[in-house]
Amino acid sequence: MRSLLFVPGDRPERFAKAEASGADAIILDLEDSVAVSAKDRARDAVAAYLTGSAAVHRFVRINPMDGAHWQADLGCIAGADGIVLPKAQGAATVEALAGHIDADLPILPIATETPQALFALGSFGSVADRLCGLSWGAEDLSAAIGAVSSRREDGAFTAPFEMVRGLALFGAHAAGVAAIETVYPAIGDLAGLKDYAARGSYDGFTGMLALHPAQVPVINAAFTPSEAEVAFARRVVEAFAAAPDAGVLKIDGRMIDAPHLAQARKILARAAVP
Numbered sequence: 001m002r003s004l005l006f007v008p009g010d011r012p013e014r015f016a017k018a019e020a021s022g023a024d025a026i027i028l029d030l031e032d033s034v035a036v037s038a039k040d041r042a043r044d045a046v047a048a049y050l051t052g053s054a055a056v057h058r059f060v061r062i063n064p065m066d067g068a069h070w071q072a073d074l075g076c077i078a079g080a081d082g083i084v085l086p087k088a089q090g091a092a093t094v095e096a097l098a099g100h101i102d103a104d105l106p107i108l109p110i111a112t113e114t115p116q117a118l119f120a121l122g123s124f125g126s127v128a129d130r131l132c133g134l135s136w137g138a139e140d141l142s143a144a145i146g147a148v149s150s151r152r153e154d155g156a157f158t159a160p161f162e163m164v165r166g167l168a169l170f171g172a173h174a175a176g177v178a179a180i181e182t183v184y185p186a187i188g189d190l191a192g193l194k195d196y197a198a199r200g201s202y203d204g205f206t207g208m209l210a211l212h213p214a215q216v217p218v219i220n221a222a223f224t225p226s227e228a229e230v231a232f233a234r235r236v237v238e239a240f241a242a243a244p245d246a247g248v249l250k251i252d253g254r255m256i257d258a259p260h261l262a263q264a265r266k267i268l269a270r271a272a273v274p
Contacts, residue, residue, distance in 0.1 A: 001025050001057065001133070002223035004108075004180065005210040008033040009042030009060075015049050021213035022220060025057035030073050031064070031086050039069055043076040050079030057081040059108060065096055074100055082106040082132055087113045087140065090120025094127040106132035108180070111171060112164050113140035121171035133178035135209060136168035139185075155184075155192055169204055181208040190218055197222035206270065225271040233264035233271075 005023035007014050009030045018026045028049070034042045046060060060077050061084035063069035077083065085097055088109035097107060107130050111117055124134060138150035138161050150161040157165060165182075172179035181200035184193045193215055197208055201222050208219045225233070232251075239249050240261050248257045 001178065001180070002207045003210050003216045003219040004059070004207065005213065005216055006033065006061070006183075009046045010034050010038040012045040012049060015045075017213060019054055019056055021216045023056060023210060023213075023216045024207070024220075025059055025081070027059045027061050027084050027209075028080075029061045030069070030076075031061050036069075039063075039072070043073065047076035047078070050077070059084050061086060065093055071100075077101070077105075080105070082108055085109045086137075087117070089114065089117050091123040091125075091127045092120070094124070094130055098127070098130050106130065108133050108135060110135050110137045112136040112138075112168050114144055115141070118164060118167060121167050122174060124171060124175040124177070128175045128177055131175065131177045133180045133207070134168065134172035134175060135180035136165060136182050138164065138182060155186065155189075155196070173204065178207060179205045181205040183209045183211050184215065185211065187212040187215060190214065193218050194222065223270075225267045229267055230271045233267040236261055236264035237268065 001024040003023045004025040004027055005018050005021055006027045006029050007018040009028050015026075015028070028046045030039065030042050030046065050058060058080055059082040060073070060080045062073035064087040065085075066087065083097065083101060083105060085093065085107050088094060088111050090111075094107055094109060109124070109131065111121060111124070111134050124131065138157065141164065142150040142161070147158070147160070149158070151157055169179050181197070184196050186192055197219050200208055205223075207223055210216050210219055235251060236256055239251060239256070240246065243249060248255055250256070
């Protein structure tokens with residue numbers, strides 16, 4: 001999944017637009033974007049929408065499991081393709097949720113929204129079979145520690161949150177699941193989004209959360225391997241297939257070895273190239 005687009009659960013008039021945005025998945029939100037007074041209305045709207053079919057994966061973001069609303073949220077998830085789990089505190093929170101849902105329903109934790117959660121990022125490998133990825137968030141964490149902001153005026157993360165981003169990235173790869181980059185809040189700044197998403201792809205994230213349909217094409221482009229990348233990856237794979245006993249090969253003046261082969265295979269898999 002390259003792009004996962006949030007849509008408020010209490011705005012059913014936006015569901016079809018989100019579905020048609022080109023996003024690989026939409027996240028029907030019952031948490032932050034829905035006021036407490038609108039939670040029941042949102043659950044009803046989400047439940048009704050999920051009775052029909054859709055051309056995209058449909059996730060439901062429930063409310064945190066340390067609060068009062070998550071159990072009611074689970075009453076409206078029939079037909080969903082997955083659950084987004086906010087404020088996850090490592091594998092323990094995933095296990096707690098897994099005990100209340102079908103065994104084949106994947107979970108996408110938001111893994112860095114509390115200070116305590118940072119120290120459990122290495123635990124997700126033990127529940128990797130229940131996950132479809134791992135994402136992170138900065139806004140809740142910023143509020144939790146009393147930071148003025150997680151970002152500088154130019155949009156770049158401050159040093160503490162740059163560290164959190166890196167830990168989340170490595171936590172996902174350590175668990176062997178997709179690393180999903182967090183949102184870019186400035187929805188009108190598509191140029192900034194392009195740079196941000198490109199950096200996410202460069203650093204090893206495989207997809208990104210989106211806040212607005214206009215962000216989806218930019219994110220999809222950033223997380224889709226280019227024709228040049230695919231062509232070179234294919235050459236690497238073919239070269240090693242032709243020389244199976246070689247440990248190192250030279251391609252275009254570059255020394256290519258086993259890590260490059262592994263990376264090439266990942267690029268071809270992301271591009272769905274045989």
